[in-house]
Amino acid sequence: MCVLIQLFLTASLLLCAYGILFDEILPQYGRSLVLVGGNLALNNSLIYHKIVTLAGGLGRAKLGIITAASSNPEGSYTYYQEIFRSLGVLQTTYIPVSATNSSLAQDPATVQLIQTQTGFFFGGGDQYRIIQALKTDNGSSTPALVALEERFTKGAVIAGTSAGLACQTGTIMIRSGMSWESLRHGAHDSYSASHPDDLVYEPRGGLGFIDGYLLDQHFSQRGREGRLIRLLADTRSGPLGTNRGVGVDENTALVITHSGTPEARAEIIGQFGATFIDVSRASVINGSGYYDIRDIFVSYLTHGDEIFLSNMTITFSTSKTLMLGHEQYSRALTSADIFGGSRRNPDRKPEFVRAATSIFDSRLDRSTYGDTKKSNPRFRVTMARTGHDAEGWVERRSGFHSDITSYKNMYVEINELKV
Ligand SMILES: *[C@@H]1O[C@H](CO)[C@@H](O)[C@H](O)[C@H]1NC(C)=O
Ligand SMILES: *[C@@H]1O[C@H](CO)[C@@H](O)[C@H](O)[C@H]1NC(C)=O
Ligand SMILES: *[C@@H]1O[C@H](CO)[C@@H](O)[C@H](O)[C@H]1NC(C)=O
Ligand SMILES: *[C@@H]1O[C@H](CO)[C@@H](O)[C@H](O)[C@H]1NC(C)=O
Ligand SMILES: *[C@@H]1O[C@H](CO)[C@@H](O)[C@H](O)[C@H]1NC(C)=O
Numbered sequence: 001m002c003v004l005i006q007l008f009l010t011a012s013l014l015l016c017a018y019g020i021l022f023d024e025i026l027p028q029y030g031r032s033l034v035l036v037g038g039n040l041a042l043n044n045s046l047i048y049h050k051i052v053t054l055a056g057g058l059g060r061a062k063l064g065i066i067t068a069a070s071s072n073p074e075g076s077y078t079y080y081q082e083i084f085r086s087l088g089v090l091q092t093t094y095i096p097v098s099a100t101n102s103s104l105a106q107d108p109a110t111v112q113l114i115q116t117q118t119g120f121f122f123g124g125g126d127q128y129r130i131i132q133a134l135k136t137d138n139g140s141s142t143p144a145l146v147a148l149e150e151r152f153t154k155g156a157v158i159a160g161t162s163a164g165l166a167c168q169t170g171t172i173m174i175r176s177g178m179s180w181e182s183l184r185h186g187a188h189d190s191y192s193a194s195h196p197d198d199l200v201y202e203p204r205g206g207l208g209f210i211d212g213y214l215l216d217q218h219f220s221q222r223g224r225e226g227r228l229i230r231l232l233a234d235t236r237s238g239p240l241g242t243n244r245g246v247g248v249d250e251n252t253a254l255v256i257t258h259s260g261t262p263e264a265r266a267e268i269i270g271q272f273g274a275t276f277i278d279v280s281r282a283s284v285i286n287g288s289g290y291y292d293i294r295d296i297f298v299s300y301l302t303h304g305d306e307i308f309l310s311n312m313t314i315t316f317s318t319s320k321t322l323m324l325g326h327e328q329y330s331r332a333l334t335s336a337d338i339f340g341g342s343r344r345n346p347d348r349k350p351e352f353v354r355a356a357t358s359i360f361d362s363r364l365d366r367s368t369y370g371d372t373k374k375s376n377p378r379f380r381v382t383m384a385r386t387g388h389d390a391e392g393w394v395e396r397r398s399g400f401h402s403d404i405t406s407y408k409n410m411y412v413e414i415n416e417l418k419v
Contacts (some may be wrong), residue, residue, distance in 0.1 A: 055119025179226025361391025
């Protein structure tokens with residue numbers, strides 16, 4: 001009897017100590033996310049370690065893996081489980097929510113699994129499947145999503161890549177679309193098999209772990225600037241619309257802390273950058289058969305830069321210096337395929353980034369332009385450093401394409417070229 005009581009007390013003490021640890025360790029990071037723009041390289045240990053650290057560190061991290069975006073969720077789980085195991089995270093758990101079985105997100109067993117995790121990783125695929133798995137038809141949260149929200153508030157990190165990034169927004173959620181088709185045909189709230197490249201969004205919105213920003217992924221690499229601008233402009237005054245968007249590049253993460261509070265801030269880590277788009281001052285001329293938009297402001301942040309999400313105040317990494325007065329080239333570059341991304345030459349900066357950063361590195365030019373490759377109609381993107389708050393910052397490497405370049409408050413307009 002005594003022994004039993006002793007055992008019982010020890011177990012209670014242990015459980016209690018665990019509870020204290022659990023609650024003390026997690027909230028210090030507070031409502032944090034690590035969101036990757038896709039193509040996360042296996043050797044990007046900086047990003048993987050950030051996820052593990054925010055989940056409580058090695059030995060403590062318990063990662064729930066959500067692969068509902070995949071067409072093969074269990075296979076996708078095995079893939080991520082092996083990666084996290086190789087990093088030393090021994091406790092990974094498959095969270096069984098799925099687009100094809102919506103009752104899983106209502107199941108108390110699923111909720112219970114979620115409640116014991118210190119972090120969550122959302123894999124890639126199709127972000128619409130994540131919404132089907134975790135939201136009801138009328139857009140309300142399932143019990144599984146409510147449990148995720150509770151864990152997030154208590155300090156569990158939310159991480160994700162590609163679709164696992166796009167789904168985290170509280171605004172309308174982007175589903176698909178190519179930049180030229182988006183500018184040409186505008187935004188649609190449901191998918192049409194006959195126009196597979198048109199711009200489609202989910203009006204129920206994403207999961208809601210980030211406020212006020214539409215999120216997009218594989219951003220510069222796939223030249224998605226046109227689609228994000230058009231989606232913001234078309235939906236900004238509707239339900240769950242917003243004036244702000246951020247597109248995250250491949251193998252690059254946005255690390256957000258204090259999400260959903262006035263102190264919310266994001267740091268960029270990894271190989272490329274994140275494009276912040278503000279259409280709050282933008283005006284659209286959408287006449288019969290043409291589309292013009294002006295007064296868009298764009299910032300591109302790279303490794304080590306930070307931004308306060310509430311007021312878009314930017315701090316560039318101390319490894320960078322102001323380019324003004326130290327420009328390396330005489331003229332800015334133009335582009336004949338402004339939304340071509342890095343399709344043509346993966347070793348160069350993606351087309352939009354290349355043209356934009358060249359303005360800040362030019363002694364003579366204050367503006368440049370790039371045209372869409374597709375015509376009928378052809379669109380022209382004009383970019384300029386005009387206002388006093390337009391600045392380029394750089395960490396010089398061995399040349400234009402390897403320099404790590406950021407800029408803020410670049411003016412952009414898009415006009416349909418009349419033939
Ligand atoms: C990751 O691997 C690629 C080649 O596969 C290499 O170019 C890159 O430098 C590596 N990055 C790191 C951080 O080791
Ligand atoms: C769907 O999930 C529920 C709840 O976990 C389960 O009882 C049911 O068997 C599942 N249905 C299918 C077809 O897998
Ligand atoms: C939405 O659907 C859920 C169940 O699917 C239901 O419980 C809830 O009351 C509905 N909410 C609204 C506002 O219709
Ligand atoms: C704006 O353009 C879209 C297609 O690009 C069209 O569907 C819509 O009706 C236009 N709106 C106005 C006000 O002309
Ligand atoms: C932006 O917001 C942050 C966080 O609330 C605050 O510390 C900072 O002073 C603000 N910056 C400006 C310029 O208002």
